[in-house]
Every structure is written in structure tokens, then in C-alpha cells.
Amino acid sequence: xxxxxxxxxxxxxxxxxxxxxxxxxxxxxxxxxxxxxxxxxxxxxxxxxxxxxxxxxxxxxxxxxxxxxxxxxxxxxxxxxxxxxxxxxxxxxxxxxxxxxxxxxxxxxxxxxxxxxxxxxxxxxxxxxxxxxxxxxxxxxxxxxxxxxxxxxxxxxxxxxxxxxxxxxxxxxxxxxxx
Numbered sequence: 001x002x003x004x005x006x007x008x009x010x011x012x013x014x015x016x017x018x019x020x021x022x023x024x025x026x027x028x029x030x031x032x033x034x035x036x037x038x039x040x041x042x043x044x045x046x047x048x049x050x051x052x053x054x055x056x057x058x059x060x061x062x063x064x065x066x067x068x069x070x071x072x073x074x075x076x077x078x079x080x081x082x083x084x085x086x087x088x089x090x091x092x093x094x095x096x097x098x099x100x101x102x103x104x105x106x107x108x109x110x111x112x113x114x115x116x117x118x119x120x121x122x123x124x125x126x127x128x129x130x131x132x133x134x135x136x137x138x139x140x141x142x143x144x145x146x147x148x149x150x151x152x153x154x155x156x157x158x159x160x161x162x163x164x165x166x167x168x169x170x171x172x173x174x175x176x177x178x179x
Contacts, residue, residue, distance in 0.1 A: 050153065053102040054165035057148045060099045060108075061167050064137075067092045068144050080114070080141040087112065088139055088146075101136045103129045103151045111135035113142075118178045120145040121171050125163045126152045 071077050071085045071092065078086045088110055090098045098107040109132075111122070122138035127149040129136075138147045147167045153159040156174050164170055 050151075050162065051165070054150065054162050056102040057150070057166035058168050060101075061146060061148050064088065064099070064146050065144075068139075068146060072144065082117070082142050082144075084141045084144040086141060101148065103127075104132065104136065106132055108137045108148070109133060109135050110137040110139050112139050115140040115142055115145075116178075117143045119143070120147075120179055121167075121169070121177050122147055122149065123175065123177050125149055125171070125174055126159060 068085060068088070071089075072079070072083060077089060080086050088098070090096050090107075093099055098110075100106065101108045113119075119140055120143065124138075125147075127134045127136045129151045136149050138149065139145070147163075147169070150159065150162045150166050153162050160171060160174055163174075
């Protein structure tokens, strides 16, 4: 038998070929859909990252406060006139180093103040995370108050919420320093 070579069918004078691959329009539609999905999902991951940083910092703040209370009465360290430790010693922590700040990944930098006995929050609640020497924590040795500063969020309300979560507190405004 002779082999018969098949010719593509002709429709209206044009030849129909088998399709391989996608058209430019189909590819563009896929890219647009993926872009929309990314726009919806990425902010949720960013928010969860910030929330986990605040949670981690909350654990650190709780531990530092416990160490301040313990060393207030231990007699092992120099105390301020009000009886609180004059400094926060790196020896209080595992590995003899200050804890890491989750926004920077570096050891905390503590601003030590002799504020009013009613001053429990720092006036400045945010810090510049790109400056490795920026004071990212605050300690009032007059009353033993310790707070962590946080990176700025989108709005003041969001930053305040972040500050409160990181410090296990309920400051009512970005300028509040007393209870």
C-alpha cells in the first residue's frame, strides 16, 4: 500500500495548524491574575511578620522586667537612689549578652533615664531601625519602667498598637508618658 500524506485541512482558504504554546494574550492574562493575587496576599505576610516581631519583643520586655525586679533586691548590682538597678547588665542574660531586638537583629541599645517616678513610657516610642546605634529600648531607673521602642508602622495608630503589643501595655497615645 502506498503511504498517503495528509495535508492540513483548509478552512476558508487558510490552513489550520496544530497549536503549540500559549498566545501573548493568554500569558498576559496569567500575569495579571498573579499580580492581583500577590497584591492581596503580600500585605498579610508583612503584617504577620510585624506581629511576630512585636510578640518576640514582648517576651524580651517581660524577661527584662523580671530581671529588674529580681536584681532590685539582690544586692549584687549598684542601684539608683530609688533602689532600682542603675544599669541593665548583660550578665543577666544567656551568653552574657543583651537580648536581640527583633527589628534590627542586633543587641538592644538601652537609653537609661532618671525620669519622674510617674513616667512609665518613653516620649519617643519609635526608633530608626537602620541606625544600629539608635536607642531601641528605654529604662527609667527612678521607677524601674522598661519599654522597647518599635519601628514606625503605616499610621500613628498602627505604631501605637505595635508599641503596646511589644511592651504588653496600653498606652493611649504616641505622646503619653504616664499612666
